[in-house]
Structures are given as structure tokens and as C-alpha cells.
Amino acid sequence: ECYNIIFRKKIYTSLAELQLDVDHWVHSYNRSRPHSGKYCYGKTPMQTFFDSMHIAYQKNIDSIKQDADFGFDFVNSSVS
Numbered sequence: 758e759c760y761n762i763i764f765r766k767k768i769y770t771s772l773a774e775l776q777l778d779v780d781h782w783v784h785s786y787n788r789s790r791p792h793s794g795k796y797c798y799g800k801t802p803m804q805t806f807f808d809s810m811h812i813a814y815q816k817n818i819d820s821i822k823q824d825a826d827f828g829f830d831f832v833n834s835s836v837s
């Protein structure tokens with residue numbers, strides 16, 4: 758979805774430059790813009806994720822960690 762837009766607007770000279778723009782888009786997509794998808798109810802995907810973590814724990818889903826270890830700190834990250 759983002760790649761169609763990103764690749765048409767700018768010519769990248771390095772993967773690092775492209776990665777910065779993709780990271781910014783992913784951050785914005787997941788943390789800034791509300792979604793109308795199933796179970797989001799106008800919240801961002803990250804709000805939906807954090808709001809539903811207690812359900813996963815109640816159902817004993819061991820694969821979800823309390824501190825969401827994705828190799829990236831979603832809670833404390835900022836994209837400029």
C-alpha cells in the first residue's frame with residue numbers, strides 16, 4: 758500500500774534513505790491514523806493492539822509478550 762506511493766514520489770539513492778521513509782510510513786499508519794477495520798472502531802492499530810492484550814492473557818496465549826518484543830520499541834519510539 759505505501760510502496761505504490763513512496764516509489765512514485767521520490768528517487769532513492771540508498772536503502773537507508775528508503776528505510777527511513779518506510780519506517781515513517783509504518784509508524785504513521787499504525788500510530789497516527791484511525792482505522793475503520795474490523796475491531797478497530799476508529800482507533801489506531803496500536804491502540805487496538807494494546808487495548809486487546811488483556812484478552813490474549815485471559816486466554817493464555819503465550820506468544821504475546823507484555824512488552825511486545827518486536828525488535829522495535831513501539832511505545833517509546835518517535836519518528837521525526
